[in-house]
Structure formats: structure tokens, C-alpha cells
Amino acid sequence: MQARHAASDYAALEGQRGGIQIAFAMVYLALALLVLLSAVAVGFWFANRLVEPISRLVVASERLRDGDLTARVEETASHDEIGALSRAFNRMAGQLEEQRGELLGANLQLDRRRRFTEAVLGGVTSGVLGLDAEGKVTLANGAAMNLLDSRGENLVGQELERAVPEMQPVLLEARMRPGRIIEGEIHLGSGETARDLLVRVARVSDAPEPAGAMTGHSEFDRERAGFVVTFDDISALKSAQRMAAWADVARRIAHEIKNPLTPIQLSAERLRRKYVHEITTEPEIFERCTDTIIRQVRDIGRMVDEFSSFARMPAPVLRQENLNEIARQAVFQQQLAAPGISITFSLPDQPVLIYCDRAQIAQALVNIIKNATEAIGTREKMDGAGGQITVRVRVDKEGRIILSVMDNGCGLPREIRRRLTEPYVTTREKGSGLGLAIVRKIAEDHGARISLQDLAETEEALPPGFDGIGANVQIIFPAEICEAPGHAVNGRESDMSGKDISPRVAGISRQVQDGA
Incomplete structure (x- = not known):
């Protein structure tokens, strides 16, 4: 009986063995999967701990490449290779940031120096x-x-x-x-x-x-x-040197020649008065010879007077004058001296008041008109054109006062035009070459400048009857010439143009004028 019960229990258990085996296999599989997943998770965790510092280095490197030199990585207390690499990276980034700051500062300093140098060069x-x-x-x-x-x-x-x-x-x-x-x-x-x-x-x-190279x-x-x-x-300097040298020559010539001229002229006049009625043999030759002597002595005397005027030009005495009246009187004087030439003037209705030396400005204007009459005479010999001279006074947009003398003569030679205002530079056989030199000196003493142009080059409107051939000589006065001169600016002398000149420059100017 017991044996039968034991056999039936065994048979029942034998029937359940497959299910138990399946259940046991499922449990084992679940445990194995759980262990595997845990191992993968642990692996990922370890991998992230290893990769994270490298990732931070990669991100910081990218920021550094883009120009952000403030990029840094978090340093760890570990002394492994990753920690050493992080510290090295941070030191490199810090050095780069410091060097860039130094470079920016150096560039800024160089830029400031460049601007300073450009300002200095622009001011010299x-x-x-x-x-x-x-x-x-x-x-x-x-x-x-x-x-x-x-x-x-x-x-x-x-x-x-x-x-x-x-x-x-x-x-x-x-x-x-x-x-x-x-x-x-x-x-x-x-x-x-x-x-x-x-x-x-x-x-x-x-x-x-480089080191070791020969210096x-x-x-x-x-x-x-x-x-x-x-x-x-140095054009103005060389011109001033020539002016001073020629002034010294003119002074010596005037001194050496003027002394014997008077006795020569007096002797010739006395011979003519005393012996003109006593000479019976060819009295015409005697008369012609004495007249020639007297005439040539007078011509030499006028030349000596020009030498003296150029060498001993006094400093201008400035007073308020009407430039229109000066021009009108100079034109009237030359109309009497050259009746064959039409000399006219074009003056503004209102008085043009300037501070000047009346006698010197009149002398300068007369010299220019004389040169114009001589140029007209040269052209008349070539083509017989009638002579015309126009004296014009005008005020331009900048307030400058321009005194112009236009003629229809032979014009100005282009090749030596720049030197026509230097002493003894002339295109005429009997010219002394001092007329325009005196004009230039008078103009400079008044703070003005002289301009020489052909009529074809001038921007002024030509007077009626002019054919475009001739010259236009201008004396251009600065606008400040209308103001009272002689004022001091900050303890310094002031020239006619209103610009300050240092005492040293003023002294040099006085020495040049005294030497001239």
C-alpha cells in the first residue's frame, strides 16, 4: 500500500519535472540578464568617468580655436594623465590669453605712435x-x-x-x-x-x-x-641770397659810379655853353657829341638811382591810404609820360582802404606800368598793334585786394618767368633788371606777393579791345592789410599777413633787410 502511494507520488513528481525545469531556466535567464545589464551599466558609468574629462578638453579646445582664450577645463585632484593634461591645457590657455593681451597692448601702442608720427609729419x-x-x-x-x-x-x-x-x-x-x-x-x-x-x-x-654679424x-x-x-x-632762400648779394653789388656800383657822373655832366654842359659859338669847324659834330655825353650821363644816372633805390629800400611807413587814389595818380603820371599808349583804369566805386606806404606802392605800380609800355613797344615793332594798358583794383571772395596791370604787349617769357623778379634778370637790351625786383621787395615788405601771368592764362576778365596776347602782373594783398598793423600777439611781432613770427625769425628778417 505504501509502495503504491510512493509510486504514485513519484509518477506525479515525474510529470511536474519539465515545468520545474522550465521555471528554473527562466529564473536563471532572468538573473543572468539582470547581471548583464548591471555589468553594462557599470561599464557605461566607468566609461563616462573616463570620457568626460576628454570631452571637456575637446569642448575647451573648440572654444580656444574660435578665439575664446578664457576657456578652461575643471582640474581634478588626481595625479593621473588626465589631470596632468587638464592642468597643461589650462596653463597653455592662460599663456595664450596673456600673450594676446600683450600683443593687443603693443598694437595699440604702435597705433598711437603711428598716429603721433603722422601728426608730426603732417605738421612739418x-x-x-x-x-x-x-x-x-x-x-x-x-x-x-x-x-x-x-x-x-x-x-x-x-x-x-x-x-x-x-x-x-x-x-x-x-x-x-x-x-x-x-x-x-x-x-x-x-x-x-x-x-x-x-x-x-x-x-x-x-x-x-643678428648676433655675430658685422655692424x-x-x-x-x-x-x-x-x-x-x-x-x-630752398627756392625762396636762394632767391633771398641772390637778392642780398645783388643789393650789395648795387650799393657798390652806385657808390663807385655816381661820384664821377656829376663832374662829367657839368664839364660837358660847360663845354657846350662856352665853346658852342667859338667852334667854326663842324659845330654840328661838337653839339651832337656834347649832347650824347650829357644824355648818356643822365641815363647812367637814372640807372644808378635804380641801383640806390634797390640797395637802400627804406622800411615802409604804414598809413591808411586809398588804393584807388594811388592807382589813379600813377595812371595819370604814366599817361603824360607815354601819350601814344592808351592807359586806363578800372576801379571800384567804394574806396579801397589799406595800410601801406603810399610812395612805395606808387613806385611799384609805376615800375609795372613802365615795363608794360616797354613790352608794348616791343610788340609794336613786330606787328604794329596799338598799345593798351588797364590798371584794375578789385577785392576777391577771400577778401584779398588785387592790384592788376594788364597790357597787350609781347607777354612774358615762360622759360625765365620765375626769375623775372630777381635783380638784373631782364629780356631787354637796355633794361637794368631792377624794376620787378623793386616791385617784389615792396610787395613782400607789405606782406603781399607778386604774380606774373600771360593774358591767356589769367582767370580775370579781359578789358575790351584785348586780344589775349600780353601780360597780367598782379600785386595780391592779404585781407589783413585793411587792419591797423603793428600790433603784438602774445608778446611777439606780427607780420602783415597776421601770422605770428618768433623773435628769432623777426631778427633774421631785419638782418636780411639791413644787409640788402
Whole structure:
């Protein structure tokens, strides 16, 4: 009985064994999957801990690449490779940020220096050019553009030897003699635009010589060397020197010639008065010879008087005068002296009051009109044209007062026009060459300037009857000439143009005038 019960229990359990095995397999599979997932999670956690510092380094590197030098990574207390790499990265970023700050500060300082240098170069009257090693212009200040009559964009980038061929000898000598400042004079242009320049060329190096190189002779220095060219317009200085020299010559000539002229003239006049009725043999020849002596002595006397006027021109005594009246009287005087020439004037209705020396301005105007009559005489010999002279006074838009003398004579020679106001420069056989020199000196003493133009070049409207051939000589007074002179500005003397002149310059001006 018990055996049967045991057998039936065994058979029942045998029937349930498959289900139990399946359940046990499912439990095992679940446990295995749970362990696997846990292992994967732990693996991911460890992987993230390993990758996260690297990711932060990658992100910081990208920010650094984009220009954000403030990018940093979080440093850990660990001493493994990741921690060392993070600390090295932060040090590198800090150094880059510091160096960029220094570079920005250096660039800012360089920019300030550049602006300061440009301001200094823009304020000096000397022309300054910077050249590279090939002789190309890299820098040109305003004075250089004006003196060379070039616009900056056309001059910069060009080879100076091609742009200004006259400077080639000075530049060549500077290349042949490094370490020395080369100086020379050149002449630019022609006619009224001609000018004399004093040029100085200095060779400079763009970078310091490397260690061990011979000072001043290394190939490195020669390759990186450039030039600084400075130049000044010395036309006025040379003209003033010539004026002073000719004034001294005129003074000596006047002194040496004037003394014997009076006895010669008196002797000739006495011979004519005493012996004109006693000479019976060819009395006409005697009369003609004595007249020739007297006439030539008078001509020489007038020339000596011009020498004296030029050499001993007194300082102007300035008073308020009506320029219209001065012009009217000068025209009337020359109408009597040259009745064959039509001399007219064009004056404004209102008085033109200026502070001037009446006698000197009248003398200057008379000299210009005399030159005009002589030019008309030259043209009349060539084509027989009738002579016309017009004296005009006008005030331009800038308030300047312009005194013009226009004639229909032979005009002004272009090749020596710039030198016509220098002493003893003349185109006439019997001219002394002092007329326009005296006019120029009087104009400069009044703060004015003289302008010489052909009628074809003038911007003024031509008077009726003029055919465009002739000359227009102008004395251009500054607007300040209408104001009372002699005032002091901040303890300094003031010239007629109203500009301050230092005591040293004023002293030099007085010395030149005294020496002249």
C-alpha cells in the first residue's frame, strides 16, 4: 500500500519535472540578464568617468580655436594623465590669453605712435618720404605731396627714381655710401612751378642685425634696409641770397659810379655853353657829341638811382591810404609820360582802404606800368598793334585786394618767368633788371606777393579791345592789410599777413633787410 502511494507520488513528481525545469531556466535567464545589464551599466558609468574629462578638453579646445582664450577645463585632484593634461591645457590657455593681451597692448601702442608720427609729419614743412629696400615709396607726408605736386595715392607704391628722376643721383650715392647722410640739391619743374629742393637721404634698417654679424655690413641688414628722404624748398632762400648779394653789388656800383657822373655832366654842359659859338669847324659834330655825353650821363644816372633805390629800400611807413587814389595818380603820371599808349583804369566805386606806404606802392605800380609800355613797344615793332594798358583794383571772395596791370604787349617769357623778379634778370637790351625786383621787395615788405601771368592764362576778365596776347602782373594783398598793423600777439611781432613770427625769425628778417 505504501509502495503504491510512493509510486504514485513519484509518477506525479515525474510529470511536474519539465515545468520545474522550465521555471528554473527562466529564473536563471532572468538573473543572468539582470547581471548583464548591471555589468553594462557599470561599464557605461566607468566609461563616462573616463570620457568626460576628454570631452571637456575637446569642448575647451573648440572654444580656444574660435578665439575664446578664457576657456578652461575643471582640474581634478588626481595625479593621473588626465589631470596632468587638464592642468597643461589650462596653463597653455592662460599663456595664450596673456600673450594676446600683450600683443593687443603693443598694437595699440604702435597705433598711437603711428598716429603721433603722422601728426608730426603732417605738421612739418619739410617733405618726408619713406622708402623700402627696393626704393618704393611707403610713406609720404602732405608737404612731400605738395612739393612734388603728386597725390598721395599716386606716389605711394611707386619707385621714387621713376616718379622723381631728379632724385636718382642722390639715392644712388646713398646706396653706395651706407651709414652716411647724403645731401644734394635738385631742380624740379619749369616756369612758375619750378623750385629748388635740398634733399637729404638717410639709410635705415627695418630690423636689428643678428648676433655675430658685422655692424653696418651684414647681408641681412642690406636686404632689410630702407631709406628716409627729407627735402625742403630752398627756392625762396636762394632767391633771398641772390637778392642780398645783388643789393650789395648795387650799393657798390652806385657808390663807385655816381661820384664821377656829376663832374662829367657839368664839364660837358660847360663845354657846350662856352665853346658852342667859338667852334667854326663842324659845330654840328661838337653839339651832337656834347649832347650824347650829357644824355648818356643822365641815363647812367637814372640807372644808378635804380641801383640806390634797390640797395637802400627804406622800411615802409604804414598809413591808411586809398588804393584807388594811388592807382589813379600813377595812371595819370604814366599817361603824360607815354601819350601814344592808351592807359586806363578800372576801379571800384567804394574806396579801397589799406595800410601801406603810399610812395612805395606808387613806385611799384609805376615800375609795372613802365615795363608794360616797354613790352608794348616791343610788340609794336613786330606787328604794329596799338598799345593798351588797364590798371584794375578789385577785392576777391577771400577778401584779398588785387592790384592788376594788364597790357597787350609781347607777354612774358615762360622759360625765365620765375626769375623775372630777381635783380638784373631782364629780356631787354637796355633794361637794368631792377624794376620787378623793386616791385617784389615792396610787395613782400607789405606782406603781399607778386604774380606774373600771360593774358591767356589769367582767370580775370579781359578789358575790351584785348586780344589775349600780353601780360597780367598782379600785386595780391592779404585781407589783413585793411587792419591797423603793428600790433603784438602774445608778446611777439606780427607780420602783415597776421601770422605770428618768433623773435628769432623777426631778427633774421631785419638782418636780411639791413644787409640788402
